[in-house]
Amino acid sequence: MNTHVHADHVTGSGLIKSKVPEVKSVISKASGAKADVLIEHGDKIYFGDLFLETRATPGHTSGCVTYVTGDGPDQPQPKMAYTGDALLIRGCGRTDFQSGNSEQLYKSVHSQIFSLPKDTYIYPAHDYKGFTVSTVGEEMLYNLRLTKDEDTFKGIMANLNLAYPKMIDVAVPANLVCGYQDLIPKSC
Numbered sequence: 001m002n003t004h005v006h007a008d009h010v011t012g013s014g015l016i017k018s019k020v021p022e023v024k025s026v027i028s029k030a031s032g033a034k035a036d037v038l039i040e041h042g043d044k045i046y047f048g049d050l051f052l053e054t055r056a057t058p059g060h061t062s063g064c065v066t067y068v069t070g071d072g073p074d075q076p077q078p079k080m081a082y083t084g085d086a087l088l089i090r091g092c093g094r095t096d097f098q099s100g101n102s103e104q105l106y107k108s109v110h111s112q113i114f115s116l117p118k119d120t121y122i123y124p125a126h127d128y129k130g131f132t133v134s135t136v137g138e139e140m141l142y143n144l145r146l147t148k149d150e151d152t153f154k155g156i157m158a159n160l161n162l163a164y165p166k167m168i169d170v171a172v173p174a175n176l177v178c179g180y181q182d183l184i185p186k187s188c
């Protein structure tokens, strides 16, 4: 399951599918990428007795989604949210390429992630300081960017001055076709 078309690493979906052909790759329809299952906001993905609910959280890229564990007596408590690069621990994904939009990201996080129960675990796609998990409540209190008002947030995002990801020109085309494997002719 992919949260978005990453700019800095290549999805393992193609490699997994080449070894276990019945595995289905998943990504949002809005990403414009190829996958077996194209999901939209509100879609549920079932695996065994559990399911994940899809929440559209664009802003880092236009196709970003967050997957949240389901509601129901047999579903995990506390809930867990896989936020990709929309919400990072104490930070968030940059908004300066791949249709990034800071206004949209602010709205996505506040409406789709900060509206979850405060004890929901947050598992982001990256952390640059060694953290692996946070909670909605912690990020609502301590996130260095998303605790600010929207205009301050937009100013922060416009002035990050981050270097271009080193592998973006390789990673984005590969991710749009589900990983390197689909770029390699079947006869190879």
Ligand SMILES: N[C@@H](CCC(=O)N[C@@H](CSS)C(=O)NCC(=O)O)C(=O)O
Pocket (backbone or CB within 6 Å): 006, 007, 008, 085, 091, 092, 093, 094, 095, 126, 160, 162, 163, 164, 165, 166, 167
């Ligand atoms: N060093 C990395 C790129 C670092 C980077 O730009 N990270 C992105 C997520 S991957 S597109 C990001 O959104 N960072 C937010 C931040 O505040 O750092 C590389 O060259 O691959």
